[in-house]
Amino acid sequence: MSEVVVVGAGVAGLACAVRLAEAGVDAQVLEARSRTGGRVRSFRPADGGPALELGAQIVHGDRNPAHTVLGPLPALPRPTAAYVVSGRTARPMALLARGGCPPWLAEARLAAYREGSVSVGSWLTTLGAAPAEVAVAREWFRQTWAADPGRIDAAAAGLAMRQDPGGRGEFTAPGGLDVLTARLAERVRVRTGVPVRRIAVEPDGSGVRLATEDGETTASQVVVTVPPAVVDRGLLTIDGLDEDRRAAARTLAPGDAYCAVVTLSGPAPQDISVFDADGAGGFLSCRRGRPEVTLVAKDTAAACVRAAAGSAGQLAALLAVALPWTAALDIVAVETADWSAEPFSGGGFCAPGPDSTAAAERWARPLGGRLFFAGEAAVTGRALPWLQGAYADGRRAAEEVLKARKQGQ
Structure with a gap:
């Protein structure tokens, strides 16, 4: 016993x-x-390349216990290029900052929200942003929280962000x-x-x-x-x-979550991060000189990536929109983690x-x-x-x- x-x-x-x-x-x-x-799962390329994550993605915060267990971790490298997909066209992410309410600013403002019983979806409409900006922010929150913003309680989400024990910054476990x-x-x-x-x-x-x-x-x-x-x-x-x-x-x-590492026949030209505001691909990323593309998709985007992963043609088309450099390459292999289908997870979080x-x-x-x-x-x-x-x-x-x-x- x-x-x-x-x-x-x-x-x-x-x-x-x-x-x-x-x-x-x-x-x-x-x-x-x-x-x-559990829902931490790392993928290691056969050629010994850097590990990629098929579950939890990064270490959030300078007070995260991961630093205590593993020692001080390096800050998450920032990509040399960042894009947002809107209207099935990839544009520089910096364009979002020109509006009155880029999604990361909306996220910061939500952390301070304390009043009332309203959904994040409804709260976003009170920020005075243009409808297109609100639509982008809604998808951003959908991918961050693995749920429709109309189902996320704004006050509870703000409280969770304020009380989080992790601290500041984003880090990686090499x-x-x-x-x-x-x-x-x-x-x-x-x-x-x-x-x-x-x-x-x-x-x-x-x-x-x-x-x-x-x-x-x-x-x-x-x-x-x-x-x-x-x-x-x-x-x-x-x-x-x-x-x-x-x-x-x-x-x-838990919300729907689906991750994939797609190995291509050639390497990425630079470190790139893409946010698919159209809701078809979630977050995509690649590293300079490496043939892998990582997709992390939640809620309705998870269903889109799941469907695309079952067809080489659909998956190639999805990648080509977000990462045009992939259009000339072949898909060599796909490693997936379908957290909603995984019986002992039932979803993301x-x-x-x-x-x-x-x-x-x-x-x-x-x-x-x-x-x-x-x-x-x-x-x-x-x-x-x-x-x-x-x-x-x-x-x-x-x-x-x-x-x-x-x-x-």
């Missing part, structure tokens, strides 16, 4: 287990996938973000390829029983860090969940909708001193649902476990 079992070896689960290990608690992590990392999760996993016991199918507190309250595909195991406490969507879809059954928490799991549905902040609070609440819950969904509306938010929430759940164990002594 383990003292504590943590279900899920994503950032939250690993951070939780590491904190428990630091306190001298025997914690074991069970992961359904054959790898650790060896791949999965080096972070691998480093965390080295410090705890992790078993991969072990899906947990059922969790039940013993009738006498003495512990928790977990049914896995390998059999049964027991623990004094269990921390569930898988996305609520995994529970809502019935891939993990937790006995004793009340209707409030089941409703919370339904509310905390949760945006703060009208009811999601309260749902996140209900989901995060411990159950009877034996079951605890953590993850990016549990910080919805309180912090940004990215690496730093997941990490901090894993540590929070660990502290709740330690408090419960102390009270039980």
